[in-house]
Amino acid sequence: MTVQFDRIALIGIGLIGSSIAHDIKRLGLAKEVVIATRSADTLKRAEELQLGDRYTTSSAEAVKDADLVIVSVPVGASESVAKEIAGSLKPGAIVTDVGSTKASVIAQMQPHMPPHVHFIPGHPLAGTEKSGPDAGFPGLFEGRWCIFTPIAGTDEAALKRLRQFWEALGSKVDEMDPEHHDKVLAIVSHLPHIIAYNIVGTADDLEAVTESEVIKYSASGFRDFTRLAASDPTMWRDVCLHNKDAILEMLARFSEDLAYLQRAIRWGEGDKIFDLFTRTRSIRRSIIQAGQDVDAPDFGRPHPLEKNA
Ligand SMILES: NC(=O)C1=CN([C@@H]2O[C@H](COP(=O)(O)OP(=O)(O)OC[C@H]3O[C@@H](n4cnc5c(N)ncnc54)[C@H](O)[C@@H]3O)[C@@H](O)[C@H]2O)C=CC1
Ligand SMILES: O=C(O)C(=O)Cc1ccc(O)cc1
Structure with a gap:
């Protein structure tokens, strides 16, 4: 693989940042990788793992002379x-992110971006329930989607460079409007996590009654x-607060549909229950037919390249 950037700055070195770092190194995509994170302990761990070439707790310091900032x-x-980074960005630099919500990230970042940089919001649809620099691994993005939600008028050459970067990591790149992204992700990713947090919380509350039977x-x-x-509480609290409208809309629909199922169970309406379960069963089959990898982490099993998989 050829070097794509002279200097890449990684701001935040948890699961996603460290997985990107592994791939940059493995594929030789940059001459130099500078890593910045808020906590000195996390930074020390990133250095022990040899995820980059230089390490700093100052994001402003890290982005100096970087061609790509993630x-x-x-x-x-x-x-x-x-x-923090706005005043130190190099003219012509590409600034991107990996956040799970897009409209809010754009609202938070775009006003601070100087006109001489290319800000391209992004979201790789790949991850696990783990967090921190030890959780990352090479190949996480292989065969997975990465969605860009570009701002109107974004420089085509910058978009192409960023696309080539994600493609080098093995991702398939798509573009979407940020509000549409947030609605789609609310149903396919955010609601499943919220439902999981909720059901596990309910079971935990019941544990006093059932003693250790739940486990x-x-x-x-x-x-x-x-x-x-078991996913990271800070990350998912932020997703809930920063995709509030789309999540509440999807939760309202979910609650309505749950009430329908609840009623069918109460009144013994087996046909309704059977019809719904038959319809949903076919969804997984159509995912497999569409060539999506149901054994990938998003489908509940460890990624084959993940440590301790
Ligand atoms: N975990 C997942 O499966 C996926 C997460 N994402 C998104 O990627 C982003 C990062 O998530 P993870 O890597 O999983 O989280 P993580 O918790 O593993 O890592 C977050 C990193 O950000 C650092 N950090 C926090 N606040 C900071 C600040 N103000 N300045 C500098 N560094 C700061 C932390 O020290 C840590 O290094 C989130 O926006 C998340 O929504 C996207 C796709 C998948
Ligand atoms: O671990 C899982 O099943 C995931 O769904 C990972 C994930 C979490 C957040 C994202 O924005 C994208 C992917």
């Missing part, structure tokens, strides 16, 4: 990072929920 922090920290007899259905519900 912000991989919880979405609620986007504005503070944008403010002892937890079959695979419940175990799948516990994986999602």
Whole structure:
């Protein structure tokens, strides 16, 4: 693989930042990688893992002379990072992010971006329930989508360079309007996590009644929920607060549909229950037919390249 950038700055070095760092190194995509994160302990760990070439707790310091800046922090920290780096960005630099919500990240970052940089919001649809620099691994983005939500008038050459970067990591790149992205992700990613947090919380509340039965007899259905519900609380709190409207809209529909199912169960309406379950069963089949990898992490199993998979 050829070097694509002289200097890449990674702001935030958790699961996503460190996975990107592994791939940049593995594929030789940059001459130099500078890593910045807020906490000195996390930075020390990134250095021990040899994820980059230079390390600093100052995001402003890290972005100096960087051609590509990738912000991989919880979405609620986007504005503070944008403010911190704004004055140090190199003219012509590409600034991107990996946040799970897009309209809010744009609202937080865009006003601070100087006119001489190319700000291109992005979101790789790949991850796990783990967090921190030890959680990252090479190949996380292989075969997965990365969605860009570009701002109107974005320089085509900058878009192409960023697309080539993600493609080098093995991703398939798509473009979407940020509001549309947020609605789609609300139903396919944010609601499943919220439902998982909720059901595991309910089971935990019941535990006082059932003593240790919840854990002892937890079959695979419940175990799948516990994986999602083990995801990073800061990251997911921020997703909930920063995609509020789309999540509330999807939760309202979900509650209505749950009430329908609840009523069908109450009145013994087996046909209604059977019809719904038959329709949903075919969804997984159509995902497989569409060539999507149901064994990928988003479908509940460890990624084959993940440590301790
Ligand atoms: N975890 C996942 O599966 C996925 C996460 N994302 C998005 O990627 C972003 C990062 O998530 P993860 O890597 O999973 O989180 P993480 O919790 O593993 O890492 C977050 C990193 O950001 C740093 N950080 C927090 N606030 C900061 C600040 N103000 N300045 C500098 N560094 C700061 C933390 O020290 C840590 O290094 C989030 O926006 C998340 O929505 C996107 C796709 C998948
Ligand atoms: O671990 C899982 O199942 C995920 O769904 C990972 C994930 C979390 C957040 C994202 O924005 C994208 C992917």
